[in-house]
Amino acid sequence: MAELKYYQQQDILNMERIQELIKDMPSYMRSYVSYMSTGSTSKRTILNYVYDIRGFLRYVADSHKIEISDVTPEMLEQLNHFDFDEYFLYIDSYKEQNENNRTIRRTNTEAGKARKLSSLRSLYNYQLEYGFIKTNP
Secondary structure (H helix, E strand, O other): OOOOOHHHHHHHHHHHHHHHHHHOOOOHHHHHHHHOOOOOOHHHHHHHHHHHHHHHHHHHHHHHHHOOHHHHOHHHHHOHHHHHHHHHOOOOEEEOOOOOEEEEEOOOOOHHHHHHHHHHHHHHHHHHHHHOOOOOO
């Protein structure tokens, strides 16, 4: 068997990381990743979207004092533009725990926030198209 090219190796690593990330996320994230994977979207883009959406779901879960896996499409549908404004203000600069339980400060540039908005739009459009939600806030 021929050796894999670099980009093929990276695709495999990115998909492994995606699978690891969605383990503790709501079940609809598995179908969202499958949906994204069937198109021409690169594995790297999907990975970045999953990171972005995980951060948003964690924010929603923390505000409701629930686990990230318990964030339902109905909860996402009930959010309004004030909730999104608060989220984008929050991600300007925030602290989180890394894999080693160390607190790290994260910040986002305007470009980073624009990508996060694109990630959320993608998720909401998917959920609307497939009937998880009836309206897109």
